[in-house]
Amino acid sequence: MVNGNLGTSFYSQSPVTDDLLTRLPWTLLLAGCAFLLTMVIGIPLGVAAAVKRDGIRDQILRFFGMAGQAMFVPSLAVLLLAVFALNFGWFPIGGAVDSFVEGPAYLASVVSHLALPLLTLVFIQIGPYALTVRTNMLQVLGADYVRSARARGLSPHAVVWNHGLRNAMIPAVTLMGLQLGTLVGGAVLTETVFAYPGVGSMIFEAVGRQDFPILQGAFILLAVTVVFANLVTDLVCLAIDPKLRTGNRA
């Protein structure tokens, strides 16, 4: 196992590693985009909700936060599929890309096939994430040093950005690292519904065929990816948080 040999698939009789590696890029694309998009949209959303203690905005965010945790991924996937793919016909029904296309058309095809699965994943993740960012931000904004910054007559912009956000970012990044596990799990379900040819739907097929080597191999692959991604987020935190870098010297 250590030297890359994960066994042979019961079904296809080819090495598990090969089968996995052909399907891995699609999962990376889907999960990777979902990861980035969640952070890129979630952080500003959470920050805005914390800064503007607007009753309505707060309530909406709280609701989406809870709905995201309560949502069953296939249900949402099917809903989006039914409405946007079948009903409006804006997006294709399944798969990752159309066959026999090249160049810019290839790119466009990838994007249009990616849209709905991506939307499903992001929709589920973003509510809870933005909510936690909001909670962190609120905590930070209530801190003494933020109040002191205001007492020095700094502009609200400087207070929120330099003093508030820079501190709230650290737990926000750490949190996203923790969410990776759930993201991957969601990807498994999403790929299944959309017949997206990644490692996730491969797991679904393997379960049906009782192809254990594939199952084990897929799990190991996903676990390694998640651990690796966590390492990356830890490094990012190290870069942002001076306390970790310089240690506590009085």
Added chain:
Amino acid sequence: MSTTLTPSANAAALPARGMSPRQRTWRRFFDGPVGYITTGILALFVVVGVFGPMVVKYPSGLGTSILQPPSAQNWFGTDGLGLDVFAEVVWGTRMSLLVALFAGLIAVTIGAFLGIAAAYFRRLDPIITTLTDVMLSLPLLPLMIVVTAMVGPSIVTLTLVIGFFSWPEICRLIRANALVVSALPFIDGARAIGSSPLRIMLKEILPMVSPLLVVNALLTGARAVISEAGLSFLGLGDPDTWSWGRILQSAQRDGVLVSAWWQTLFPSIAILLLVLSATIIGMRFNDSRTASFTGVKP
């Protein structure tokens, strides 16, 4: 020094006897419709789960009309085998509640025990924390899939697997809280009085974290419903019992997830309502109790 005080002077400083902290929590919880609505929904599910299967027949075999939309005879329509979807949802309720209850209990018991132990016994802390971190960083659903597939799907397997993989999250939370509690002087005071470690863990630390436990048991149970639905959807559910995930799974296998929309919609609504209500109750209870112990400052 010449300040003199009488007992009555001290007692006069006490505010009028108000409600106990617990009473205040409940009053805040039910202040407004949300508390009632969510509790009502949860109660409804419990009623359906307990009594429903006594009233509705277990769907099995083959029905007469396949894939029929909702009608007077079949409120939720029929599936690919002609079976009544409404009956499937009712029987699925019992399954979901059972899994949620027991998986939640397992997760909470293990998680709380390990969390408090890690907080109180410094030597155990690194071991437990490392274990928790490792388990938390693994993708849970794929892990559950692999284990269930190898052991063989059944309701017991599902409950054990979900419960066992849910304890790290609770452990981390309880540990964080128990650490704060353990550092408080009254724990030192208990040690100085001569309390044994077990007594301290059970009588001093556990009550302090128990509201957190209740809330998280609820949230874990809610997540267990989703995990179970997910596993069943992927074909790892118990083939002998109906569950909401299994309804969706049969629709997926028949390729009618979208066309036979009733098969997808009703279980989905059930999942959403149950989980959302439980989550809201948990969060609302948490919010209601946090103002309880601020106390009177001079």
Added chain:
Amino acid sequence: MSAPLDPTALDPTSITQHGTEVVLDVRDLAVDFVTEMGTVTGISGVNFQLRRGETIAIVGESGSGKTTTVNAVLGLLPANGSVRSGEIVFNGANIAGATEKVLRRIRGAHIGFVPQDPMSNLNPVMRIGDQLAEVLIAHGAATKRDVKAKVVELFEQAGLPDAASRARQYPHEFSGGMRQRALIAIGLACQPDVLIADEPTSALDVTVQRTILDRLSLMTRELGTAMILVTHDLGLAAERAETVIVMNKGKIVEQGPSQQILTNPQHEYTRRLVESAPSLASARMRPDADVLATERAMAASPVILSVRDLAKTFRVRNAATGRREEFHAVDGVSFDLHRGSTLAIVGESGSGKSTIARMALRLEEPTSGSIEFDGTNIAHLGGAKLKALRRRVQPIFQDPYSSLNPMSSIGEILEEPLKIYGLGSAASRREKALDLLELVTLDASVYDRFASELSGGQRQRIAIARSLALDPQLIICDEPVSALDVLVQAQILELMIRLQKELGLSYLFISHDLAVVRLIADEVVVMKAGQIVERGSIVGVFDDPQHEYTRTLLRSIPGVPVPEPLAQSLE
């Protein structure tokens, strides 16, 4: 350290040049807070004036309204607070209820602020120099080109050594005193007309407090800045300010020249403060025949706690070098505590005094040395013997808010020790609990209440009552009054002294506050960095301190005359 401090420059009454121009005029100010229980009045009828270059002090206990007053002046009331009526006239214009835009131009530039807690008031992820720089730039006191030089200059004025390299560091790399200097530099950066200092030294070590206050006085005098000093310590207020305003329960009860307030207080509350506040009360104590006689009697009584060569070493990771090192928290300490008397251990944080207390309670085991309680060495006792020991040695801790289990009723808290040792029946335990309440002069109705319903002073009485439940002989008190308001401190100390007489208790009293110690202790031991630097009777140490460190500690009590060493100094 930079420019030497000229003692005459610090005496408030020697200043003859004062602008008579009124810089800040607070008229009939009232602030309300909206709480769960309705609208509550924070302060009302607050009237005072601040002249250019003057220093005034606002003195009060917690809840007196002193912090609310200065928050209102800065326009930084919490979200549920608002100015109900009155005016805050600053440089001729009323700023009460002014817009955020107007206030922003005033804050920092015209009204500076030095907060209480230096650790939590600096942005942990921003370099200290940058935090000062942004204030300078925001108010136009420096441009991007010259801001670096100005930052170094200001830090040097505040007394920060190595200002240039320190400016590039982060807050957690500074000590408490250095952080406060940085905050002072930031507060005075734009040479404001008024500086508000909210308990600027309460979060600092005692030996650092005086130097910080001196620096603050020096800088404000040089810049001609008027200062409002908020403090709970009347002695400190009188020493540092020309005018003292005393507040209680949201109102000003008395204001006037500081010496007058001290020598001739008019209002009853002020009189109580002057009489019983430990720092003032202890400054007035003089040895008399009574005390000396007690001393001799006590020295003759048997020893109940005897500590010899006690040491405790911890293995910690040195954050700078990353290596595990040995930290000697307690390093060869010996002392005797006589039955029925009070021995105080005095020191700052890190001196090891708390560790000694924990070892005496056997919450920690000593690394070496012996602790003899009533003849038995308890240093490595275990099991049933340890449990039996615990009955006779009981603790009282510092924080009344966290030393009582908030989920138990008072009755349960008091009966817990009895339950653990299986003493008596439910009925007899209840009776004992009620007896204990009476002993600490609390009403029996407290039995059914919860800790959250009681005030700090009442909770500490419960803590004392609980410590007496098992009829102990020795009570280890770790900063038992430090978290309490000044007047409450006096009450609790009085209670403890009375109980000692009635029950023949022995106290091991840990504190950083020499003033408090003066009021209760018979003997004192001064600790620094794990070692004893001085010991003796309380009278002896106060009247004739031998060690320089003891003298520094004494100097931090405002108004206490510190005898300087004789001409033949020890080199």
